[in-house]
């Protein structure tokens with residue numbers, strides 16, 4: 360059940376990353392084609408800002424995928440739901456909110 364939830368999270372993070380990567384590609388192409396000058400052209404500055412935002416979102420989505428993969432590994436080794444620091448079980452509410460949590464609330 361946890362595994363399914365994690366796989367579902369992974370799929371949605373992957374879809375998000377793919378969409379973001381595509382938007383980022385489109386922006387790169389757009390800024391190259393328009394020959395935008397990032398410093399002096401207001402439109403170029405907007406593209407630069409959007410690009411930075413998309414890149415940050417993409418990094419977050421990829422981090423999420425890595426976190427979920429890590430949680431899946433813990434499911435496989437039966438250490439899922441156990442705090443990495445103190446070895447105590449992680450509270451169910453915390454796992455419900457953050458299925459990929461590695462530490463209990465006290466250690467986080």
Ligand SMILES: [Zn+2]
Nearest residue numbers: 442445463466
């Ligand atoms: Zn702990």
